[in-house]
Amino acid sequence: MVNVRDLPERELLYGHKACPGCAAGTVARLILKVTGERTFLAYPASCLSTVTSIYPQMAFAVPSFTAPFAATGAVLSGMAAAVKAKKMQDVTVLGIAGDGGTADIGLQAVSGAVERGDRILYVCYDNEAYMNTGIQRSSLTPYGAATTTSPAGKAGGAIGEKKFKKNLFEIMVAHRIPYCATASVANIADLLGKVAKAKDTDGPSFLHIHAPCPTGWGFAAERTMEIARLAVESGLWFLAEYQDGRVTLNYRPKEFIPVREYLKTQKRFRHLGPAEWNVIEEQRDREWAVISGRWEPAGREKA
Amino acid sequence: MQKPSINHSFQYPGSIGEMPSGPCADAGVLVEANAGWRVFRPVLDAAKCVKCLKCWLICPDGAIDRSGKDYAIDYAFCKGCGICAYECPTKSIRMEKEGDDVE
Numbered sequence: 552m553v554n555v556r557d558l559p560e561r562e563l564l565y566g567h568k569a570c571p572g573c574a575a576g577t578v579a580r581l582i583l584k585v586t587g588e589r590t591f592l593a594y595p596a597s598c599l600s601t602v603t604s605i606y607p608q609m610a611f612a613v614p615s616f617t618a619p620f621a622a623t624g625a626v627l628s629g630m631a632a633a634v635k636a637k638k639m640q641d642v643t644v645l646g647i648a649g650d651g652g653t654a655d656i657g658l659q660a661v662s663g664a665v666e667r668g669d670r671i672l673y674v675c676y677d678n679e680a681y682m683n684t685g686i687q688r689s690s691l692t693p694y695g696a697a698t699t700t701s702p703a704g705k706a707g708g709a710i711g712e713k714k715f716k717k718n719l720f721e722i723m724v725a726h727r728i729p730y731c732a733t734a735s736v737a738n739i740a741d742l743l744g745k746v747a748k749a750k751d752t753d754g755p756s757f758l759h760i761h762a763p764c765p766t767g768w769g770f771a772a773e774r775t776m777e778i779a780r781l782a783v784e785s786g787l788w789f790l791a792e793y794q795d796g797r798v799t800l801n802y803r804p805k806e807f808i809p810v811r812e813y814l815k816t817q818k819r820f821r822h823l824g825p826a827e828w829n830v831i832e833e834q835r836d837r838e839w840a841v842i843s844g845r846w847e848p849a850g851r852e853k854a
Numbered sequence: 855m856q857k858p859s860i861n862h863s864f865q866y867p868g869s870i871g872e873m874p875s876g877p878c879a880d881a882g883v884l885v886e887a888n889a890g891w892r893v894f895r896p897v898l899d900a901a902k903c904v905k906c907l908k909c910w911l912i913c914p915d916g917a918i919d920r921s922g923k924d925y926a927i928d929y930a931f932c933k934g935c936g937i938c939a940y941e942c943p944t945k946s947i948r949m950e951k952e953g954d955d956v957e
C-alpha cells in the first residue's frame with residue numbers, strides 16, 4: 552500500500568506534449584512518483600517518447616534513454632549491469648513501453664531480460680494500438696476495434712480487428728517472474744501499490760497497465776478515467792497480480808455490466824451491433840472461466 | 855510546486871554548426887508552455903475543495919498544484935482536458951470557455 556499523502560510533490564514528468572486526457576501521461580508520472588529521483592528510465596519509440604523528448608525539451612527530469620523500438624528489455628539489462636558494476640544502491644531501472652513495443656516487436660527483448668533475472672521494472676502502458684504512428688492494430692488491440700490497419704466498413708462488412716486480445720499477463724506468469732501485475736488508471740490506489748511492490752522486487756518485475764487514449768479510441772478527453780472504469784466493470788480488463796508463484800485476482804465485479812456500455816462510449820467500436828457484442832461477451836466469459844479456473848482454486852473462489 | 859521552470863532565454867541553434875552534438879542532452883528542460891492548447895479552463899473553487907488529492911493524482915499533466923494553502927492549477931501547463939472537473943467528488947472544479955472572462 553502506498554499512502555498518497557506521502558507521495559512527493561515533485562513532478563518528474565512535466566510539460567509533455569501528449570494529447571489532452573492521455574492516460575499514459577498519468578501512468579508515467581505516477582510511476583515516477585513511486586520510483587523517485589533515483590530512477591534510470593528507458594523507453595522505446597512510442598507516444599511516450601515522442602511527447603516527452605522533442606528537442607530542446609526534455610519533459611522527464613530523470614536520466615532517460617530512448618531505446619530502439621524492439622530493444623527496451625535489452626537496454627534495461629544493460630542499465631542493470633551498469634548499476635551492478637558501479638555498485639550503485641537504491642536505484643530503480645525502469646522501462647516504460649507501449650503495447651506494440653512490448654507485446655509485438657519488443658517481446659523477445661523483455662522475455663530475455665526477465666529470463667536473465669535482472670533487477671528491472673518493466674511497464675507496458677496499453678493503449679491497444681500503435682498510436683504514435685497513427686493507430687495501427689497490435690496484438691493487444693481488442694476484437695472489433697477499428698484501427699487504420701483493421702478498418703471497419705459498411706460495404707464490406709468489416710468489423711475491425713478480428714482477433715482477440717492476447718493475454719500478456721499470462722505470458723509473464725509463464726516466465727515465473729518474481730512479480731507481475733495488471734493495473735488500470737481506474738484504480739489509482741491499486742496501481743500505486745503494485746508499482747511499490749514491483750520497485751521492491753529483487754529481480755525482474757512487470758506491470759501491464761490499461762491506458763485509455765482519447766485520440767485513438769475516439770472519446771472526449773474528460774472521460775479517460777471513466778472509460779477505464781467501464782473496462783474493469785464490464786470484465787474486459789482484469790486486475791490481477793502474480794507473486795510467490797500464485798496469481799491473485801484483485802477485483803472481481805459482483806456482476807459484469809454489459810459490454811455494450813463500455814463499447815458504445817468509443818468511436819472505434821461504434822460500428823458494432825448486438826451480434827458483435829455477443830461475440831465479445833462470450834469471449835469475456837470464456838476468458839474469465841479460464842483465468843478463474845487457473846488462478847482461483849476451489850475454496851478461494853468465494854472471496 | 856516542484857517542477858522544472860520554463861527557460862525563456864533558450865536560443866535555438868542558428869546553424870547546423872551550433873546544433874548540440876553527441877547523444878546526450880539535459881533532463882527536465884522546458885522552453886515553452888502548453889497553455890495555448892486549452893479550449894476550456896478548469897476553475898477550482900477552494901471553498902468547496904476537500905483536498906482529497908484525486909485531481910492531483912489523475913491529472914495527466916500534473917498541473918494541479920498542492921503546495922499552497924489551497925490547491926491551484928498551473929495554467930501554463932494545464933491542457934484543459936477536463937478530467938479533474940469530471941472526476942472531482944465534490945464538484946469543486948468547473949470548466950469555463952477560454953476567453954469568456956479574462957482575469
Ligand SMILES: Cc1ncc(C[n+]2csc(CCOP(=O)(O)OP(=O)(O)O)c2C)c(N)n1
Pocket residue numbers: 596597598599619620621648649650651652653678680681682683684689
Ligand atoms: C524498428 C522500428 N519500426 C517502426 C518504428 C515506427 N514506430 C515508432 S512508434 C511506433 C508505434 C508504437 O506503438 P506502441 O508501442 O503501442 O506505443 P504507442 O505509440 O501506442 O504509445 C512505431 C511503429 C520504429 N520507430 N522502429
Ligand code: SF4
Pocket residue numbers: 568569570571572573574575576598602678682683763764765766767
Ligand atoms: S495518441 Fe493516445 S496515447 Fe498517444 S499521446 Fe495521444 S492520447 Fe496519449
Ligand code: SF4
Pocket residue numbers: 898902903904905906907908909910925941942943944945946947
Ligand atoms: S478532486 Fe476536487 S475535492 Fe479533491 S482535491 Fe481535487 S478539487 Fe479538491
Ligand code: SF4
Pocket residue numbers: 572896912913914915916917918927931932933934935936937938939
Ligand atoms: S483540465 Fe486536465 S490538464 Fe488541466 S488540471 Fe484538469 S486534469 Fe489537469
Ligand SMILES: [Mg+2]
Pocket residue numbers: 649650651677678679680681682
Ligand atoms: Mg500503443
